[in-house]
Amino acid sequence: MSFKVVIPARYASTRLPGKPLLDINGKSMVQWVVDAACQSQADEVLVATDDARIAERVTNPRNSQSMVVMTRLDHLSGTDRIAEVALQKHWSADTIVVNVQGDEPQMPPQLINQVAKLLIDNPRADLSTLSTPINSLEEFLNPNVVKVVSSNAGLALYFSRAPIPWHRNGASDGLMGQREYQGGHRHLGIYAYRVAALLQLTQLPASALETAESLEQLRALQGGMRIAIATACQQPGLGIDTPHDLERIRLQFT
Numbered sequence: 001m002s003f004k005v006v007i008p009a010r011y012a013s014t015r016l017p018g019k020p021l022l023d024i025n026g027k028s029m030v031q032w033v034v035d036a037a038c039q040s041q042a043d044e045v046l047v048a049t050d051d052a053r054i055a056e057r058v059t060n061p062r063n064s065q066s067m068v069v070m071t072r073l074d075h076l077s078g079t080d081r082i083a084e085v086a087l088q089k090h091w092s093a094d095t096i097v098v099n100v101q102g103d104e105p106q107m108p109p110q111l112i113n114q115v116a117k118l119l120i121d122n123p124r125a126d127l128s129t130l131s132t133p134i135n136s137l138e139e140f141l142n143p144n145v146v147k148v149v150s151s152n153a154g155l156a157l158y159f160s161r162a163p164i165p166w167h168r169n170g171a172s173d174g175l176m177g178q179r180e181y182q183g184g185h186r187h188l189g190i191y192a193y194r195v196a197a198l199l200q201l202t203q204l205p206a207s208a209l210e211t212a213e214s215l216e217q218l219r220a221l222q223g224g225m226r227i228a229i230a231t232a233c234q235q236p237g238l239g240i241d242t243p244h245d246l247e248r249i250r251l252q253f254t
Helices: 029-037 052-056 078-088 109-120 137-141 195-203 208-213 217-222 243-253
Strands: 004-009 044-049 068-070 096-099 127-133 147-150 156-160 185-194 227-231
Touching: 004 029, 004 078, 029 044, 029 109, 044 052, 044 078, 052 068, 068 078, 078 096, 078 195, 096 109, 096 195, 109 127, 109 185, 109 227, 127 217, 156 217, 156 227, 185 195, 208 217, 217 227
Parallel strands: 004 044, 004 096, 044 068, 127 227
Antiparallel strands: 096 185, 127 185, 147 156, 147 185
16 A cells, blocks of 8 residues: 655644644654654655744654655645645655644544545545544534535535534424434544545635535535545544643643
């Protein structure tokens, strides 16, 4: 199995400025992500950043070679940043690239391998991603938790911040009256792309669904791209979006 991992990391963050360099038990957050990715089966792991401060703090645990690719400042998303890396590296159209987000210090290497293999095993798919079952009503109703529904063939049908699938008979009193969440799946923000699909995705204009839900993966779906999806083989750790998340992670690493 051959694939690349690219970790997009930008310094500017609205809620947590300098997020990739936040200290977690004596190590920067981005380095925790790098170390996890380097335990996967990827034949190359790179960090894509636009800031020298991040580049200076990245160490390659596999060897002494550089693993940082400097990218433009004006990218609107990590996907755009990864596409620039693919172009800089002249990767072939069928090269598989896994996007591991730079704020996932507890990302299990097994999930990186799984999402890459999922795309390899689905040659008609353009992208692949993972999900986990929703285990509480609170999670199901939380708009910050992205939900996904899929087909019997293992392709994503829709992603939403709304609670889907909606249990019509479980909520006679409306949204807050819902008491059922069975069958709900939480989307995990890890993707594998073929380079051809990655470049196609970044060239598509923002779609109406993407804008409405603020979910970039809906651009791919609305543009007719196929997204293979499977249940994650392992529960992922916490991502870091807020100061509260950071403190929770720090407690787990002590």
